[in-house]
Amino acid sequence: MKIYFIRHPETLWNKKGLFQGIKESGLSQAGYFTTGNFIEESKKIKINSIYYADNNRCKYLVDKLLKIHTESNAKRDIRLNERSFGEYEGFPEKDIAKVTFFNPEDFMKKFIWKPPGGESLKDVLPRVKDFLSDIKKVEKRSNVVFVITSGGVIRVASIILGLKTLREAMVYKTKNSEIVEVNMGEVS
DSSP, rough: OEEEEEEOOOOOOHTTTTOOSSSSOBHHHHHHHHHHHHHHHHHOOOOEEEOOOSSSHHHHHHHHHHHOTOEEEEOGGGGGGGOOOOGGGBBHHHHHHHHHSSOOTHHHHHHHHOTSSSOOOOHHHHHHHHHHHHHHHOOOOTTTEEEOOOOOHHHHHHHHSSSSSSSHHHHOOOTTOOOEEEGGGGGO
């Protein structure tokens, strides 16, 4: 089985460097543009299943994919939702970093930091692990699976799957509409 993790298209909040979390923000012009390019590239792949987070930025991409990949099954899964940034959603990341324990340069602090009313990436880990366990049971070995989600979930999945160390995952920022390809036969 091949899994393609895709980070949602760029939103207006992503462009401004604001904490997105579970709140909604419209797509930026770049988000619409990269979606078009992504859809064209996806025509080269036969997609069996699409799993996606419960938000408009992921659903937009799914709707475009389903117009091309009409045989694909699409399933919304809340375990793929970005972590909640609680009270800090909609605020600039750099401003919050100045006045809180959040430190984007310290990989461990970044992993365990929990904003007021929100979640840490460590909190997200069990639900992502549960999701990955379930799709291993449900999907056939020969399937191609698209997982459309957020950067935080992709970071956590890359740790669980052994693609990156904790340090590597916390330092690397997945770009919007970026694809992370995983051949599950090569993952323990």
